Amino acid sequence: MGQYGNVEKKRVTIYSVAKEAGVSLATVSRVINESDVVKENTKKRVQEAIVKLGYKPNAVAQGLALKKTTSIALVVPDGSFNYIDKVINGLLDTAKIYKYNIILHTATAGINEMNEIIDNVIKSRADGLILYNDAFSAKEIETLNHFQIPMVYLGNKSEGDTACCVYIDYEKAVYELVSRYLDKGIDDIVVIDDRKNPTSIDLLLKGASEAFEEHGKRFGGFVTIPEDVHNSYEYLSNYFAHNRHQLVITYRDSQAIAVINTCTENNIRIPEDTEVVCIKDSRYTDMFRPRISSFIVPSYDLGALAMRIMTKLLSGDIVRDKEFKLNYVYKAKETTK
Amino acid sequence: MGQYGNVEKKRVTIYSVAKEAGVSLATVSRVINESDVVKENTKKRVQEAIVKLGYKPNAVAQGLALKKTTSIALVVPDGSFNYIDKVINGLLDTAKIYKYNIILHTATAGINEMNEIIDNVIKSRADGLILYNDAFSAKEIETLNHFQIPMVYLGNKSEGDTACCVYIDYEKAVYELVSRYLDKGIDDIVVIDDRKNPTSIDLLLKGASEAFEEHGKRFGGFVTIPEDVHNSYEYLSNYFAHNRHQLVITYRDSQAIAVINTCTENNIRIPEDTEVVCIKDSRYTDMFRPRISSFIVPSYDLGALAMRIMTKLLSGDIVRDKEFKLNYVYKAKETTK
């Protein structure tokens, strides 16, 4: 059985084209690769042969010859598509421009599948690896640093200082937000601490802590969703049915919605009694009622930039900066006063 | 520059292993591929050499030799990740089991990028193509049928009858739903007709029409969002601020939310004045308030099955059925009486 089922037509290779055009295969190769040494006349003949035979270069053979595959592996947390939508779009659009293919992998955060993925990346000879790591622990990520694979961390700071990273400075965002509230004398502030997204959440906690410290106070306000809790919505519901706070900060829209729903159901008015801020905006933060106050995050750019950096890395360019922080904008809506 | 940056260690290939183990490369190949003709003793020696050298087979070379890449291309509509989350999960999990890699492509519905994608698929020698096609027009899909690529349509019926398809029988779902309402004497029913998802929407319209016809009535109730409308939320808002209906059927959660928000803002009570049903459930249909009545759709299974079928296709098994319809369950929540 040949490629593509039982098609029995003989394959058309660079040889067929060469024969058809009456040149050597080297010349055909040069035409394909847009080398400018080929005479205009010959080039035309070859191109006609290519069209006539419907020849398409075999990327696998090219990959073998060139020792690169123009494909890069993308690893995202299992079940994350609903919130990394735009990131992936940015990534894919940029990949398309540079003719890279994206091989998609998911890893369940918590279960250390990194070794398995690395294995695959090495076998498949992907040229590089982009890791969307807002849900992976330092330990999981550490696994990656043993390998000499061009890598970009996307969505968070890289701990091992070898790889590039592009992310939003959530630490600063939260710092500014919390400071503002502390200035107003509001200090009953909690951060929803979802242990399934440790790296990102740690930034939030850090930002909040700093702000508190600077105001001579100690930050202790986190609601920790234990790692083994399956239904975090239920967990939060349960908590907020019995606890009140002045300001609740969440990372994901779904958590903000859980908090808001629960408060409303328990006659806690939003924003009068409790204010809620979601760190990352999503298409739903604006569709939900009340509209959820959040930071507006350039997700598309995040993905696009990560891919751009990857291409630079792969083309051998020296990438001087290791950390790329993208800006965010705070947008107060209806869940804050 | 070698594979993976400036690592200068000589590559370890099947030759290195052969040398290390004192056998020929053919034997190493046999060990790798778990051929059972190799003597136990030799096999052990080879395996030790593999471990010692850290050898990983080069999938590119294998691909060339075997004329297959164990990778399959997945095409999804641009910007669809927020709603095909689970489908992709099912697909990837299954792909992992069968050791297939997924190459991810997006195509903007409406702009005919299929040719470009086909080109890529052929160049990259992906073994097959899975098309999530709830947003592609028949014309776009037609392009694909010219090529002898093993293909599975996911999320919708295939028009060209060559390829397999796995989908939810939305037509029947809507038929049943509408019939139920008509039986109750409710006939001011509209379907949100988003021209950006023609194939799926057409099924809805068909299902509704049938039900009406059977009741001796003519169905004319669609609110068509023109293709050139960017912000469909706004469009729907505008419409529902000035029009009332007894039952509104939408395909996506975001459309249902738009309708509900607008109705509420215009003092149209839900579900008392207007009922709303969303065809596909999502994590948000249950988080939104009021909870949105919807069909519960086995999205994960949809993806998993598509991939399973693909593996069957590729292993040369005869796939007798062409159409795989998956079941759905209707779940009345708070937007219906």
Place this chain on the structure above:
DNA sequence: CAGAAAAATGTAAGGGTTTTCAATACCGCG
């Protein structure tokens, strides 16, 4: 128009596997 330089093209050696077919090693038996 010869000869040198430049331009265009061709030859052949990889790149790392799989697999067919041939060669060798090993077995049991007479």
Place this chain on the structure above:
DNA sequence: CGCGGTATTGAAAACCCTTACATTTTTCTG
């Protein structure tokens, strides 16, 4: 011990390309 046969192993072609280097053709100079 020799033979037929089977179990292992090896040699080499094939998969389809790129590219350094060699060769041929073209162009230019005097």
